[in-house]
Amino acid sequence: MANPLALAVLAWLMREPTHPYELGRRLQESGQDRNIKYNRGSLYMVVEQLRKAGFIAEQATVRDTQRPERTLYALTDEGRAEFYDWMRELVSEPQHEYPRFGVALSLLSVLSPEESAELLRQRSRALDGEIGQIRDLVRGATEQGVGWVFLIEEDYRLALLEAERRFVAGLVESLEQPDYVRTWQEFFAREERP
Incomplete structure (x- = not known):
């Protein structure tokens, strides 16, 4: 994985299981959307990629009376290990970026x-x-x-x-x-x- 959005999803799921819509809301409320380029479609695509990679898993499906059904995702042990490995690499190793x-x-x-x-x-x-x-x-x-x-x-x-x-x-x-x-x-x- 090399997508900053995927890293942010893993980080938010470290706190608690949640659904993609809520993840998007948290990215905006925290201001992380200034550093991580995404839209709703790309967020759902990243969540699906993380699920296929085994880094997150469906935990439950919830439904409240006013909203459509939503799937809660939780971080797996593999996802937690990937998150920490990735963070250590990003913080410690300078990378050439192409501005x-x-x-x-x-x-x-x-x-x-x-x-x-x-x-x-x-x-x-x-x-x-x-x-x-x-x-x-x-x-x-x-x-x-x-x-x-x-x-x-x-x-x-x-x-x-x-x-x-x-x-x-x-x-x-x-x-x-x-x-x-x-x-x-x-x-x-x-x-x-x-």
Whole structure:
């Protein structure tokens, strides 16, 4: 399994058996949906994959008068072992991820220095907005008594965004250096010759 949604499902089932609809609600209420991309269909698909793998099992079917029948799933011993193995690996072993911004940076030289700098300034403003939102969210949660350990993913996001903002500012400065502009112009002047 390499799907973060599957890891989250296993984590929630460590607490108690539940049904997929409730799992989705908990992901949203806890804010984990900001870090784990999913929709209702993908959630049900992951639950089925975990069941087929033997990591979770149907425990009961419940029905209340207002809702359709729902199947409760529980974590198996194999699922618990898989969860801990997976968590240990994710926490201890750095992995190269493939962010879209990294792709754009690898191809940045195709844009003029002026356009690149302006687009990066736009990105910096967007980063400022995200940073402000996260700070507000963390402040509000802290004021409501939420413990720091339940906000660490937001602290991590904040650290990444602040580092990216610093990187972007430095990159804009580099793109505006006369030496880079001249090198870029000379390179593309050569490329246009027959």
